[in-house]
Amino acid sequence: MQAAQFMKAPVWLCTGLPTLALVPFLARAASKYGFSLNDRTSLMWWHVNLFWFHTGCDVFSGYYQVMPVLTELYTRMSPTHSYPRWHPNRVHFDCAYALELYVEAPFAAWMMYLFLKQDHRRYLVELVALAIQFAGTVVYYVPGIMRLEHACWLSWADKACGSVWMLFPAYVFWRTLTTYRNGDSKKHT
Secondary structure (H helix, E strand, O other): OHHHHHHHOHHHHHHHHHHHHHHHHHHHHHHHOOOOHHHHHHHHHHHHHHHHHHHHHHHHHHHOOOOOOHHHHHHHHOHHHHOOOOOOOOHHHHHHHHHHHHHHHHHHHHHHHHHHHOOOOHHHHHHHHHHHHHHHHHHHHHHHHHOOOOOOHHHHHHHHHHOHHHHHHHHHHHHHHHHHHOOOHHHHO
């Protein structure tokens, strides 16, 4: 029942479906044009973040609360989602959601474009976009961690999964820094 409700929802059709449908096309394009492994990885990162994680999950499930099933999961993981938007108890979530809607999702679209075009500016812009993601993740999770808030095991699973938005930016920063420090900047152009 929940799966059918979820799969028929217009918000899923506009976010989840493109996430799944575009993966083979992007993979084929990356292969056809000889993208490096790092570029293919980044292209997919920005693709799934644009359509699914920023928009489908956080904006539609956490902020607007219109995604079937996921909205209920967000509220179960963090009961402060039951308050209205911008309520003082959930303002840190809404700040992170606004950052995703107005900054991170547009950056993700731009990053997809830059990687598809193999634009020479992609690595610099990516570091900026990833720094914003990292900061947004801190804003989203740290208040609950500091207050030792957890509603159920899903709260901890959410925090564990959310750590990816700190680990991947840290990894790309390290990878980029190492590449340039070793004098291999030609690999990035």
